[in-house]
Amino acid sequence: MESWWRDVLDRRPWWMNILMFFCAFMTFVYMPYDLLIKPIAEDHEVWFGIIIRGGAAKFTALLHWAVYGLGLYGFWRMRAWMWPWAALYVAQVAFSMVVYYLVHVGGAPGWLFGIPVTMFFVLIARALWDSQDQFGKRRPLMRDRYGEWALVTGASAGIGTEFARALAREGVSCVLSARRKPRLTELAKELEDHYGVQTKIAVADLSKPTGAERLVESLKDTEISILINNAGLGYAGRFDKLDAARMKQLIQVNCVAPVMLTSALVQGMRERGRGAIVFTSSIAGRQSLPLHGLYSATKAFDSRLGEALWCELREDGIDVLTVEPGPVDTEFVEVAGEINRERGEPPADVVDTAFAALGRQPTVISGWKNYFLANLSRFLPSTAALFVAKSFVEKQTPAELR
Numbered sequence: 195m196e197s198w199w200r201d202v203l204d205r206r207p208w209w210m211n212i213l214m215f216f217c218a219f220m221t222f223v224y225m226p227y228d229l230l231i232k233p234i235a236e237d238h239e240v241w242f243g244i245i246i247r248g249g250a251a252k253f254t255a256l257l258h259w260a261v262y263g264l265g266l267y268g269f270w271r272m273r274a275w276m277w278p279w280a281a282l283y284v285a286q287v288a289f290s291m292v293v294y295y296l297v298h299v300g301g302a303p304g305w306l307f308g309i310p311v312t313m314f315f316v317l318i319a320r321a322l323w324d325s326q327d328q329f330g331k332r333r334p335l336m337r338d339r340y341g342e343w344a345l346v347t348g349a350s351a352g353i354g355t356e357f358a359r360a361l362a363r364e365g366v367s368c369v370l371s372a373r374r375k376p377r378l379t380e381l382a383k384e385l386e387d388h389y390g391v392q393t394k395i396a397v398a399d400l401s402k403p404t405g406a407e408r409l410v411e412s413l414k415d416t417e418i419s420i421l422i423n424n425a426g427l428g429y430a431g432r433f434d435k436l437d438a439a440r441m442k443q444l445i446q447v448n449c450v451a452p453v454m455l456t457s458a459l460v461q462g463m464r465e466r467g468r469g470a471i472v473f474t475s476s477i478a479g480r481q482s483l484p485l486h487g488l489y490s491a492t493k494a495f496d497s498r499l500g501e502a503l504w505c506e507l508r509e510d511g512i513d514v515l516t517v518e519p520g521p522v523d524t525e526f527v528e529v530a531g532e533i534n535r536e537r538g539e540p541p542a543d544v545v546d547t548a549f550a551a552l553g554r555q556p557t558v559i560s561g562w563k564n565y566f567l568a569n570l571s572r573f574l575p576s577t578a579a580l581f582v583a584k585s586f587v588e589k590q591t592p593a594e595l596r
């Protein structure tokens with residue numbers, strides 16, 4: 195916990211930490227009081243030096259609340275969009291102060307308090323204006339951060355192919371693994387030609403009981419610093435209509451393989467004091483999905499494991515991330531036997547989201563719409579959430595499997 199706090203506070207200079215805590219106070223304590231408890235007659239808000247009172251003030255307080263909420267999030271994650279908006283907002287406060295004290299308070303007290311208060315806000319605005327490089331800092335390349343070689347499972351299609359491309363773009367040599375060798379060979383050539391990295395092909399069927407162990411065996415001469423546990427599949431339909439052998443294979447690929455690969459490769463990462471492990475989970479792991487129950491259970495497994503490892507391994511210099519996409523435009527739908535599903539997010543966007551979050555947080559949901567969907571069930575009674583989920587999944591399930 196102590197090291198977590200240190201990490202959080204180290205992301206920005208001390209004075210920005212104070213601003214972040216101030217935003218947290220305003221978001222969670224003062225603005226809720228201002229909006230929900232303070233009598234309307236006592237309400238007043240100042241924007242650009244203009245004082246707004248009563249019901250109108252209540253209304254603009256909502257905007258203030260949003261500004262502080264966004265400020266809190268922006269400082270917490272040190273988002274690039276904080277520049278120049280944070281500086282401009284504080285400049286607006288400084289302007290408001292000078293107008294308020296000189297025009298509305300007036301006289302000696304107006305000058306006495308107005309000038310120092312305004313200068314204080316001008317200084318903060320200036321410091322924020324000069325801090326562009328602090329926000330959205332470019333992260334070091336994956337190769338410099340973690341090491342030379344990555345293992346990408348499920349590299350022959352969809353999100354896995356994009357993970358391999360993104361790693362190669364950052365100078366990382368890749369072991370490409372899946373069952374379809376021609377696809378891997380084509381990708382290996384592309385990565386070598388375009389990015390000048392080395393590649394190895396490791397054909398492996400992770401649905402076999404010893405599939406993961408055999409893959410590890412084939413890697414004994416390669417020091418893997420980045421493990422992308424991405425191979426996975428779905429299987430749509432009512433549980434009693436599904437084939438038991440195929441369900442077992444699904445558990446093997448989605449759950450057993452990531453456990454075995456992580457267990458085998460984490461030791462080397464610990465010894466070297468650095469490494470990265472990514473689990474491609476899903477927002478399906480956040481909510482039990484009737485008619486897709488086994489899949490959502492395996493993804494819940496991946497998410498819970500990934501999050502726990504984030505906490506266990508961070509002290510050893512190993513970054514663990516669970517990335518949770520919503521619908522993605524890949525072959526997944528056909529493999530799972532789904533129908534009528536929207537095309538979804540481009541797989542490259544999922545990888546961008548994952549790389550931006552790796553080393554910063556345990557889990558990331560890809561896309562704001564998915565973030566909303568994934569958290570919707572928290573606000574519903576669990577039975578209602580199950581029926582809502584079923585109505586979604588039903589439309590994507592072939593009639594004979596409902």
Ligand SMILES: NC(=O)c1ccc[n+]([C@@H]2O[C@H](COP(=O)([O-])OP(=O)(O)OC[C@H]3O[C@@H](n4cnc5c(N)ncnc54)[C@H](OP(=O)(O)O)[C@@H]3O)[C@@H](O)[C@H]2O)c1
Nearest residue numbers: 348350351352353372373374400401426476522524525526
């Ligand atoms: N697409 C989505 O909507 C979505 C949403 C959330 C999460 N995800 C997750 O994202 C990950 C990647 O899926 P995707 O969307 O990229 O699907 P995809 O296009 O179908 O790719 C799946 C990959 O997994 C590999 N794979 C499947 N079975 C395997 C086996 N038995 N042994 C070894 N490799 C196997 C496939 O390679 P071979 O067939 O060549 O073996 C392929 O490379 C999965 O874990 C999935 O659960 C997907």
